[in-house]
Amino acid sequence: MNAFAREPARADVIIVGGGFMGAATAFFLRTHGLSVILLERDLIGQAASGTNFGNVRRQGRYLPQLPLANRSRDIWGRLPELIGEDAEFLPGGHIRVTTRAEDGARLEQYARDCKPWGLDLTMMTGDQARAMFPMVGPDIHTVSYSPHDGHANPRLAAPAFGRAARRAGAQVVEQTEVTSIMKDSVDFIIETKDGGRYHAPLLQISSGAWGRSMAASFGEDVPMAPQGPQMGVTEPLPYRIQPVIGSASSVTEEGVYLRQVKRGNIVFGGGRRSSADLVTKRARLDPMNTLRQMPHLARLVPAMARLRVIRTWSGVEGYVQDSLPIMGPSDRVSGLFYAFGFCGHGFQLGPGVGATMAELIATGQTDIPLEPFHVGRFQRNMEHRDAP
CATH class of the missing domain: 3.30.9.10 (D-Amino Acid Oxidase, subunit A, domain 2)
Known part of the structure; x- marks a missing residue:
């Protein structure tokens, strides 16, 4: 081993992708007492999370997504007490x-x-x-x-959660590109372009339109394409x-x-x-x-x-074939979780996704129904079509 190689940083959870979903999950994981490393290739909220329209709406959503949207709306109304900023949220309807x-x-x-x-x-x-x-x-x-719906400033929301996560004790590492993700018998092992190495038994992929290739590396491909609203x-x-x-x-x-x-x-x-x-x-x-x-x-x-x-x-946004996100645990790999592919509808959901994923990772369960968003739905649909 190179004597000058860095010792790997360790945490309970690593999150790859510092958009709204990743930053909010990091913050809420800290409220559960888990140590967190959040890795972002550029700056927190710089991609789709910071270039979207800024809609905080619930109406018009896929009906089984409303419990998540309702939870998120409740958090939007409590942002100042939770993270010390309101991200210019205006509940004007x-x-x-x-x-x-x-x-x-x-x-x-x-x-x-x-x-x-x-x-x-x-x-x-x-x-x-x-x-x-x-x-x-x-x-x-x-x-x-x-x-009770409204709008907010997308340039402020994800960075505000990133700052709150850092104040709460999360290790937020920006301008760090992930080059390799592997898993041994215990840990996920993340290597970055600058030579960093990070270990954790739990991993969440929240890398937006880039999430497809990361999920595919674990044998879970998703029919998703990048587009620009x-x-x-x-x-x-x-x-x-x-x-x-x-x-x-x-x-x-x-x-x-x-x-x-x-x-x-x-x-x-x-x-x-x-x-x-x-x-x-x-x-x-x-x-x-x-x-x-x-x-x-x-x-x-x-x-x-x-x-x-x-x-x-x-901005670069990932659109899944059925217009629903990928959210929840992996179908194949223990300790792996996904929250990406929100199809241009994710800004309102950001706080609720963070709270729900943190709850799921920390406790193994959540009251929010996630089955419609499970990564395995495409494989199951294919197997159903192929059945005699």
């Missing part, structure tokens, strides 16, 4: 709007279906919505209102749009959304996604998509038609 009767019928059905899952929505006609939200456009037909922000105008406003259209190009921050700027996104490259860590920005977004945004809020767009961006 969330409205989904339609311009077609058939899309409105889907909203009404969802409002009925989600109530047993702990989410109460208020349905409105377009006129009722305009009386409550005067900025909403004249073409809006049906509106679903979730009054398209976002932008306008010049400021006086603050008057409290809720997040999103289109519930079944037409992809019309599926846009917007929110206004207290500084007055309107952040927007939606429509078609672009390609993304895992090697360069870049997502392609499509200027034509921004042009396609604008008339649909103006249909939601007519004032958008008069505003200048001052910046556009994208």
